[in-house]
Amino acid sequence: MNLHEYQAKDLLSGFGVPLPAGDVAQSSSAAQNVARRLPGERYVVKAQVQAGGRGRAGGVKIVDSVAEVRQAAEDLLGQTLVTEQTGPEGRSVRAVYVEEAIASERDIYVAVLVDRQSGRVALIGAKQGGEDIEERAAANPSIIHTLLLKPDGVPVKGTFPAFAKKIGLTGPLSAKAVKLFEGLISAFLKNDASLIEINPLAVTASNDLVALDVKMVIDDNALFRHPEMRNFRDRDELDPVELQAQENEINYVRMDGDIGVVVNGAGLALATHDMLSDVGGVPANFMDIRTTATSLDIAAGFDLLLSNPNVAAVLVNVHGGGMQRCDTIAEGIGISMKRNDRTVPLVVRFAGNNADYGHTLLRNYGIAYTEAQDMGDGIERVVALVRPEAA
Amino acid sequence: MAILVGSDTSVICQGMTGRAASYHIERAMAYGTKVVGGVRPGKGGTRHLDVPIFDSVREAVSQTGATASIVFVPPANAADAMIEAIEAEVPVVVCVTERVPVLDMVRVKDALEGSKTHLVGPNSQGILTPKACKLGVMATAHERPGSIGIVSRSATLTSEVVAQTTAAGLGQSTTVGIGGDPVHGIGFVECLELFMDDPETKGVILIGEIGGAGEEMAADFLKSSKASKPVVALVAGRHAPPERRMGHAGTLTLFGRADANHKIKALRSAGVQIAPNSSQVAETMRQSLNNLSA
Numbered sequence: 238m239n240l241h242e243y244q245a246k247d248l249l250s251g252f253g254v255p256l257p258a259g260d261v262a263q264s265s266s267a268a269q270n271v272a273r274r275l276p277g278e279r280y281v282v283k284a285q286v287q288a289g290g291r292g293r294a295g296g297v298k299i300v301d302s303v304a305e306v307r308q309a310a311e312d313l314l315g316q317t318l319v320t321e322q323t324g325p326e327g328r329s330v331r332a333v334y335v336e337e338a339i340a341s342e343r344d345i346y347v348a349v350l351v352d353r354q355s356g357r358v359a360l361i362g363a364k365q366g367g368e369d370i371e372e373r374a375a376a377n378p379s380i381i382h383t384l385l386l387k388p389d390g391v392p393v394k395g396t397f398p399a400f401a402k403k404i405g406l407t408g409p410l411s412a413k414a415v416k417l418f419e420g421l422i423s424a425f426l427k428n429d430a431s432l433i434e435i436n437p438l439a440v441t442a443s444n445d446l447v448a449l450d451v452k453m454v455i456d457d458n459a460l461f462r463h464p465e466m467r468n469f470r471d472r473d474e475l476d477p478v479e480l481q482a483q484e485n486e487i488n489y490v491r492m493d494g495d496i497g498v499v500v501n502g503a504g505l506a507l508a509t510h511d512m513l514s515d516v517g518g519v520p521a522n523f524m525d526i527r528t529t530a531t532s533l534d535i536a537a538g539f540d541l542l543l544s545n546p547n548v549a550a551v552l553v554n555v556h557g558g559g560m561q562r563c564d565t566i567a568e569g570i571g572i573s574m575k576r577n578d579r580t581v582p583l584v585v586r587f588a589g590n591n592a593d594y595g596h597t598l599l600r601n602y603g604i605a606y607t608e609a610q611d612m613g614d615g616i617e618r619v620v621a622l623v624r625p626e627a628a
Numbered sequence: 629m630a631i632l633v634g635s636d637t638s639v640i641c642q643g644m645t646g647r648a649a650s651y652h653i654e655r656a657m658a659y660g661t662k663v664v665g666g667v668r669p670g671k672g673g674t675r676h677l678d679v680p681i682f683d684s685v686r687e688a689v690s691q692t693g694a695t696a697s698i699v700f701v702p703p704a705n706a707a708d709a710m711i712e713a714i715e716a717e718v719p720v721v722v723c724v725t726e727r728v729p730v731l732d733m734v735r736v737k738d739a740l741e742g743s744k745t746h747l748v749g750p751n752s753q754g755i756l757t758p759k760a761c762k763l764g765v766m767a768t769a770h771e772r773p774g775s776i777g778i779v780s781r782s783a784t785l786t787s788e789v790v791a792q793t794t795a796a797g798l799g800q801s802t803t804v805g806i807g808g809d810p811v812h813g814i815g816f817v818e819c820l821e822l823f824m825d826d827p828e829t830k831g832v833i834l835i836g837e838i839g840g841a842g843e844e845m846a847a848d849f850l851k852s853s854k855a856s857k858p859v860v861a862l863v864a865g866r867h868a869p870p871e872r873r874m875g876h877a878g879t880l881t882l883f884g885r886a887d888a889n890h891k892i893k894a895l896r897s898a899g900v901q902i903a904p905n906s907s908q909v910a911e912t913m914r915q916s917l918n919n920l921s922a
Contacts, residue, residue, distance in 0.1 A: 351730050351731075351734065351810060351811060353810045353811060353840050353841060354841055354845070355737075356733065356734060356737030356738075356811040356812075357734060357737065357738075358731070358734055387738065388731075388734050388735045388738050426731065429729055429731055431730055456729055456730050456731065457727075458703060458727040458728060458729045458730065459729035459730070459731065459732075461703070461704060462704075462729070500784075501784055502782060502783055502784030502785070503782065503808065503837070504780075504781060504782020504783070504784055504785040504808075504835065504837050504864050505782065505784035505785050505788065505864075505906070507837055507838065507864035507865040507868055508785055508788075508862070508864040508905070508906035509906075510865075510867045510868060511864060511865070511866045511867050511888075511905060511906070512905045512906065512907070513867075514866070514867035515867075515905060523868070527726075528726070529726075556784045556787045556788055557767060558753065558765075558766060558767050558783055558784060558787055559652065559655070559753065559764075559765040559766050559767045560765055562767075588787070588788070588791065589767050589769070589770075589787050589791075590767040590769070611907065612788070612906060612907050613905075613907040
């Protein structure tokens, strides 16, 4: 679960992480009221969308008066912000964060995450932060320093002061950096985060550290331990169709093609997309039916395909396993086709557990479809349906 | 021979009295897996599916001599169950449980350091040595004892490739589902090591997908080892939209790595044959084996 900047800052303030004074506002007048309470004479107004690259996309405005805060909030609220991480559809801005502007002498990059390679929590950092950190790290991985941690947050080897030195935090900044690292790591562990990223971490003229921007992701699998976060999820940030699918134990991603795809298992789904794309097919969606989905869940997932007007044909590619069998999926498709007026050409490839029974069920539902012999056959047939000229 | 499990493996199940566990253990027993007991705190001394239930893994191991455990414990307690098995020095542990919190797996990974346990999973379909031992939840119909080792991050693609290798007359020595979670037990590298040392295994099929660095690590391992058996890989996700989460908790890119083409390039440079698509994995292996004997 992605947190908004204001939610993340609120969480981190309880862990001794130095932050600019600020608050969230949903209207321009509320933004103005926040600014009135803040110290200093410069303010930052930041669009609250869950995506990186806001600064480069015009979602962060620095202004010099309370009146300008109001104007900036008015400009941002209701706007659709398109950044390099939102996709072309962008995200609509429904809240802004207003905070005191901090003059940064230099920008540092610090993050806590789970390092997949070692299976440990890692503190990572770079001397130079900024929105281009990913490009720079990809071009030159050595700019990123890593300190692996034990499950209780203590370094496996090495020390926090030595790590601080590597990212340019020495002298009077060293102790402040160590305190910041400990706060971040503690917040990470206590909140079941999978990422906390401070970018940039400002070093001020008075030798203070201030976390200017925070991105925080909470591990969805651990939310059962955090009832206090129940209301954190911003459902408006999620695609309603994908959200509906999630509620039915289906991972679903909308895409812009014309072939609806029904698959069980993420790996098989990815492989199906590869094969479709190789022969010129364009998927309308990604679908991974989880092992826990019931036939009613699957029917709801199939309804989503039928409600997409771009879908010209559907490919069902299911390998029945020990936990999700072909007959359950056939029943879901049957229920959905019966209750929807719309019919689409359907190519079905069942293999594995209860494949024959799956076909029997579909026939009993009275559904007309093409039976594919194997995966390659199914792909060919469905592409021929939508692109007869290519076949 | 095979790897990790065989006909002499004796199995206990942690969380055996649950509904899903009962269903799958009954099938494993019918398959011929030697299930010798179960663990369920508070139910020690009772029997379930006609085997004894113990309060702890240590007790179950000392009473039954079990050499493997399969964990069906719900997410909130799955890590503690895995750690209990590691501390009891069970040689092979499979965890089927999905949605284990990642920081719990960080604790498990720490417990694994220096231990005697090979952990497979979580979120794994398990290990299957055809006609000998099923330590998992996979469907069984198309597997045949044979010479191909399969190590995979995806359960459904494993089923595909099992069926293909059987149809091609190759069969399988053992199949291992390492699971799709970001932090998990053994990975491609450990399985490759085991398969390379297994005299029955003549070739290894590696089924990878976008996300993580497991395929790149496998490539590095193959480059540095003197492994002589042919390795064929399928990497799913060449046409996945970039930067989207695709179902597994693991398929999130970090710093631009982890895309399918990067993985394919790394594996190819280590001498791995890349299957053009998921329908042609066994055929690619058959050709590799033929080239070897030619």
